[in-house]
Amino acid sequence: MSTEQLIEAGLITDPDSAKGRLLRTAARLFKDKGFNRSTVRDLASELGMLSGSLFYHYPNKEAILQAVIEESIRRALVRMEDALVQADSVSEKLQALIHCEVEAVHGVVDPGFVIMVPEWRNLSEENQAPILVLRSAYEAVWRAVLDQMYAEGLIAVEGGLMRHFIRGALMETTHWFKASGKLSPRALEEQLYQAVVR
Template sequence: MRESAQVLAEVPTQLSPQELIGTLVEQGMLTDPASPRGRLLNAAARLFEQRGFARTTVRDLAAEVGILSGSIFHHFASKEQILCAVMKEVTIFASARMRSAAESAGCPQEKLRACIQSELEAIHEQAVPGFSILVMEWRSLSEESQEEVLQLREEYERIWLDAIVAAKCPGDDPALVRRLLVGALSHTYSWFEPRDRGLTIPELADRTFHIFTP
């Protein structure tokens, strides 16, 4: 987060993650992370990301927030509804972050680079806890839940497509470029170690950008 400031150094209007979350909570778009439901959602995002949805039990989740397993169903109708809620809130938060990143970019090239970096930050370094769940656990959702999340995702994907079109990637097929990028970026979850001193997220974003837009 902080290192990305090199590009937009003199723009103090950017919101911090906490401020962004606060704004979204006030607008009623996100659950207050301090509420019982919010604490459950945050813990679920962490656990589903680490262990996977199927390998996380409601007892694991309950223990994580310090309650008993049955008490979970005072807040959610089913385990699948928890996954659905996590995906929705993650999508909303990631969209706001992505829009903020895209808007503060100067030229079209810089905009696409900012999108790539924003998604990498979402996947790694806890910028958006649970983001990788969107790809990895998609098939764990019922079709109705998939539809709900898909609608929320439209804004996110529109920002991406705009950036790709403007940056004029080769191949003349922005939708294909995006689809390849989704896979390429989300798969970094399996190999990229942000703690490595070898490669930082801005550097990885830069290299990826130059491979897709030479």
């Protein structure tokens, strides 16, 4: 499914709509300051409104976080599936996955993707549930590729375990990697690939 189709289906919010702006702004804010340290007043003020007005769009602050994360994963899934189509070998597929995840983490498109990890705890179980479903789908794609690589002897440890390692390595980049620094995102991807594939 394409992004446009997802918007029409109501699965992700049109980024040009008022709600879309809200989510984008929230994503950036939560990423920069953290969810707990971002107040609804902060968010509203960045949107040029008063805090009370937010509650017309979302029932509470947590729902905003939930929407930010959920839509980020949905968009990441779409991008990932698009990328996989163009990859022939399993090695290329892994490279495509790494590329997509680096983009999700450091690209300008989607500030909300990385929020998931540190702010996961701030979601109630009800709000976690729909995200977990999406996340499973997302991880299943990785698993399929890594399992095949392991079967072919291209990586030294079993697919599920390797996914954990790679995910950790990639998420950690938020703490040290700057897209504008000496190491380009492309080089980062290549290096990570080299590090684990023999």
